[in-house]
Every structure is written in structure tokens, then in C-alpha cells.
């Protein structure tokens with residue numbers, strides 16, 4: 001990558017963070033912020049201890065427990081292993097002088113929700129976390145990606161990471177979003193189009209009027225699922241919407257540096273004639289509300305569509321993979337998506353557990369009742385989202401409709417805590433992964449937007465929000 | 470870190486595409502605070518039934534594949550979650566090399582941190598190797614020569630030089646980077662002046 005010539009947003013952040021080259025030819029990239037959670041960090045801290053290495057810059061790291069935590073009765077974590085993991089994080093952070101939001105702290109929540117919420121996430125930063133959905137923070141024009149535990153240890157010890165530059169991909173979505181179509185539909189559509197390996201080796205920059213017209217919450221939903229397209233990270237150019245969101249948050253630049261920061265942030269958007277290794281242009285009018293039918297996030301179809309037929313697959317491998325998915329999902333080819341009956345509804349996760357998502361759900365289910373055969377659960381992304389929702393009376397609307405109202409955490413997105421699907425149960429979920437067993441062994445997940453999940457909770461079948469009044 | 474030089478043995482065929490890290494090691498095993506002991510839980514839901522009994526016809530439950538050091542798998546292996554528990558469980562089972570047409574970035578990287586060699590081959594070569602694995606033909610993987618031998622197949626593979634060196638010598642990555650500490654400190658000093666808001670913490 002040359003220093004001259006037009007640059008992409010990614011190129012700019014990359015060159016700004018390059019510490020140097022090691023003798024083996026790899027690049028050392030400086031990391032501005034490191035987010036840490038309980039599941040992928042214990043072995044990293046243990047590694048530091050074994051080698052007797054200190055944390056290089058403890059104040060650049062923020063820790064929170066989210067994956068394992070109960071969403072009811074949180075004073076007492078019943079699972080002894082989960083309990084040890086959460087306690088280990090508390091102990092490790094204390095020992096190294098790292099800020100930790102404990103379970104009773106209102107700021108506790110899903111790591112990718114609280115970073116932006118606290119103003120920790122800012123444009124032009126490099127941010128890492130031992131979690132693949134770190135891509136969420138790219139919505140602010142920060143280069144943010146998931147790393148493994150060995151790399152967590154590397155970042156703790158050196159505040160850098162060993163990386164080689166990614167390739168640049170740009171996905172532009174233009175036009176006004178059709179009624180009933182929102183950011184979740186957009187990203188599911190994109191993943192369906194490019195596939196779960198479509199972004200491998202790339203950083204995807206999302207651009208175009210449909211993307212830039214989204215709120216920060218909507219942009220986060222898009223970047224969040226970049227990893228489901230195989231990309232290393234997602235990025236959106238920072239603009240006034242971004243700056244407005246950040247201003248005044250606890251960790252945001254204070255008044256003494258605000259103007260200087262905004263000036264720098266404003267220099268970050270990709271240059272007009274910057275070069276991309278790969279470009280995709282989408283017209284938003286071609287997008288419907290989307291739902292997944294299978295066990296990979298690329299298995300998407302319009303809510304108006306039907307379950308695909310394996311015999312229509314182009315390759316033998318694809319055919320086998322569709323057959324395997326359908327068997328697991330207990331679905332027959334040709335079934336109308338809206339004829340699929342549900343058992344559970346899960347609204348939450350780092351994809352769709354923000355206040356805007358909860359407001360949308362509340363507006364749809366207000367003065368209605370969920371279908372008698374479904375169990376519906378709503379898990380706010382953070383303690384502060386929960387508080388805000390309660391102040392707005394959203395919790396009451398949801399509870400009246402029959403939803404369970406929980407404490408913040410990852411919950412049934414991955415079911416590490418007691419919130420899980422039972423074998424064969426079918427769930428409409430606003431999360432990001434529909435892998436076999438993801439929400440519980442034998443559980444069947446249909447990914448969709450909060451709007452669709454809300455409408456589906458009321459009817460008990462997967463439902464099109466556009467038919468819903 | 471464990472060194473990797475060459476490897477000989479029967480390879481287990483797993484002709485499934487998009488094998489994600491949830492499939493490699495499900496969530497209930499992520500509660501550990503250790504790196505070891507995950508091998509028995511590798512591919513848990515494919516390997517054990519609801520009552521925890523071995524599923525007899527799953528490849529890694531059958532001889533000689535239960536001793537495999539090599540896995541031959543479908544496209545896009547290791548997608549999904551960043552959990553390093555995936556390579557830890559593979560390694561704990563005894564797998565030291567995975568062959569596929571493509572790997573998810575984070576998983577690929579995680580393998581090298583643990584002395585596991587992920588090898589990318591073309592779809593045609595994968596088909597040949599899958600067949601060889603099914604026929605229980607012995608594989609030899611030679612890292613210095615960058616070649617896989619299986620029966621009369623001789624397949625060259627690419628690997629970045631620094632990754633190869635690290636595997637061959639079992640180098641400690643953090644140790645290497647700490648050798649550049651002066652550069653890191655100088656970088657920080659420079660940025661403290663230019664972007665002071667990044668160094669102010671409440």
C-alpha cells in the first residue's frame with residue numbers, strides 16, 4: 001500500500017496505526033482499545049502469568065462479563081463453571097488495573113453494545129476483542145475485528161497485533177429502503193448474495209445512500225454481521241450522525257479535545273477515487289424483509305418466499321448441504337416461509353439488542369398479545385438500554401403483550417447461560433447465527449429483524465411485517 | 470509453542486461445507502479457564518447422542534480415524550465465532566493439520582498460534598484427498614517442502630514465510646514483539662501529542 005494516491009477509510013486507519021515491521025516481514029499494528037469478556041480471556045491472563053509479563057497499557061482495556069451471565073437472579077450464578085469464569089475475570093482485571101463493569105453495574109451489558117454506548121468506540125480507532133462480532137464497532141469508522149485468545153494475550157502484553165493488510169471491498173446500497181425493510185434485512189440480503197465466505201480476507205466498507213441514511217443503531221446491525229459474510233471487519237465512513245451519537249458520552253473526547261477530534265474524524269472517509277479490490281452495488285428496491293431457512297446465515301430468503309428445493313442446487317456439494325440443513329431444520333422444500341410455526345421468540349443480542357430495536361418491537365406489539373403457543377423473551381443489550389426502556393414504559397408494553405423481560409447479556413444468542421432452545425424447538429431470533437445447536441442442541445433458529453420477530457410473536461408463525469396491522 | 474515439521478498418518482474425511490466453530494466445540498465447553506482437556510468434546514454434537522453415548526458411525530469415532538492427526542474438510546472451515554477453543558480442542562484430540570479449500574480468517578490465524586497447520590488446496594485436490602482419506606491411504610505432510618503426499622498424489626501448497634518459520638521453530642510471538650518495545654513506546658509518545666483524546670481516560 002503506497003502512501004501516495006487516494007486512500008480508502010481502511011487504508012487511512014491502517015497506515016495511521018502502523019508501528020513498524022518486524023524482521024519476519026509482518027506488520028505491527030497499534031491497538032487503541034481492547035475489549036475483554038469472560039469467555040475468551042482467562043487463558044490469556046494465565047499466559048501472562050506463566051511468562052511473568054505485565055499488561056502494557058491497562059487503561060486502554062475495558063472488561064465486562066456478558067456471555068455467561070444469567071438474565072434472571074444475577075446475584076447468584078448457579079452454574080459453578082460460569083461462576084468461576086466470571087470471578088476469574090473480576091480477579092484478573094483487578095490484578096492488572098483494568099476497568100471492569102461488574103454484574104451489578106448498570107453499565108454492564110454485551111461488550112459490543114456497551115463500547116458504543118459509553119463512547120469508548122470512536123472513529124479512526126483500532127479496536128479488538130476476543131469475539132468475532134467486534135466488527136460491530138466498524139459502524140463508527142473504527143477498524144474493529146475479532147481475535148483469538150493468544151492474540152488477546154499479545155495485545156495485553158504489547159498493545160499491538162501482528163497483521164497483514166486486508167483487501168478492500170465496497171458494498172454500496174443505494175436508494176430509499178422500501179417499507180418494512182430495515183438494516184437487518186439489508187445485511188441478511190448481502191450475506192445471501194455474497195455467501196458466508198464472500199468477504200474472506202477483506203474489510204467490507206458499506207456505502208451508498210441507504211447505508212448513510214441509517215441511524216447508528218442500524219449501522220451497527222450491518223457491521224455486526226460482517227463476520228457472517230466472512231469479512232475481517234466492516235466499516236462505515238463517520239459523518240455528522242456518528243459525531244452526534246458520540247458527543248457527551250462518558251468516554252467520548254471532552255470539550256477540550258472535541259473540535260480537534262472531529263477535525264481528524266472528518267478526514268477519515270474514503271477518498272473519492274480510492275481503489276477497491278472488489279465492488280458490489282445493490283439497489284435497495286430489490287430487497288424484501290428477509291428470513292433464514294437453514295443453518296448458515298447465507299441461507300436467506302424473502303419472507304414472501306418458500307423453503308428451497310435441494311434439487312435446484314447448482315452443485316452436488318450445495319445440494320448435500322441444503323439437504324443436511326433441511327433435515328436439521330425439520331423443513332420440507334416448497335413450504336411457504338409464512339407457514340412456518342414457531343415455539344419461541346428471542347429478541348436481543350449485539351445485533352439487535354439496542355434501544356431502537358426495543359422501541360420498534362414495542363410499537364408493533366402494543367395492545368396485542370403473543371400467540372398462546374409461543375414463549376417470547378426480550379433481553380436488552382445492556383443495563384442502560386434496560387433502564388432507558390423502563391423509563392419509556394417499553395417494558396410494560398412488552399410484559400403486557402406476554403414477553404419475558406430480562407436482565408442484560410448475550411443470553412439465548414448462544415445459550416451459554418440457562419436460556420436455551422430444547423431439541424426441535426423453533427425460534428424466531430434477532431441474533432446473528434443460525435448454526436446447528438447454536439441456541440441449544442437440536443434447536444432451530446430463523447434469523448430476522450426485530451420487526452418481523454415482533455409480528456411473528458403475535459401470530460405465532462413467521463410473519464411479514466407488511467401484512468401486519 | 471509446539472513445533473511443526475512433518476506429519477504422517479491416516480486423515481479423517483469430513484465432507485461438510487461451512488463447518489463452524491460452534492460445531493467444532495459447542496458453547497457448553499467454553500466455560501473452561503484452561504487450554505487443555507477439550508479433545509473429548511471435539512465435534513460434540515456429531516460425536517455423541519443426547520445421552521452422551523458415542524455415535525458409532527461418526528468418522529472420528531471409528532477406527533482408524535479415531536487416531537487421525539489430519540482432517541480433510543469441506544469449504545470454509547472454521548467460520549463463525551473467534552473461539553480459540555476450536556483449535557485447542559482439535560489439538561487436544563490429536564489433530565495437527567486441517568486441509569480444506571478455504572478457512573475463515575480468525576480460525577486460520579488461531580491455528581498457527583497453536584502449532585496446527587491449516588492447508589488450503591484447490592477443489593480438485595480436495596476431492597482427491599477426500600477420496601484418499603476415505604480409502605485410508607496414509608498421508609505425509611512435509612512443511613519444509615510444502616507438500617502433501619497421499620498415495621500417488623503429490624500436492625504442493627502455499628504458506629506465508631513468517632508463518633512457516635514460526636511453526637518450524639515454535640516461536641513465541643509475544644516474545645518477538647516485545648523486542649520492538651522501544652518502537653511501540655515511541656509510537657505512543659508521538660500519538661499522545663497528535664491525538665491526545667485517545668490517551669485521556671475517565
Ligand code: SF4
Nearest residue numbers: 133349350410413414
Ligand atoms: S450477543 Fe451473541 S454474537 Fe453478540 S457477543 Fe454475545 S454471544 Fe456473541
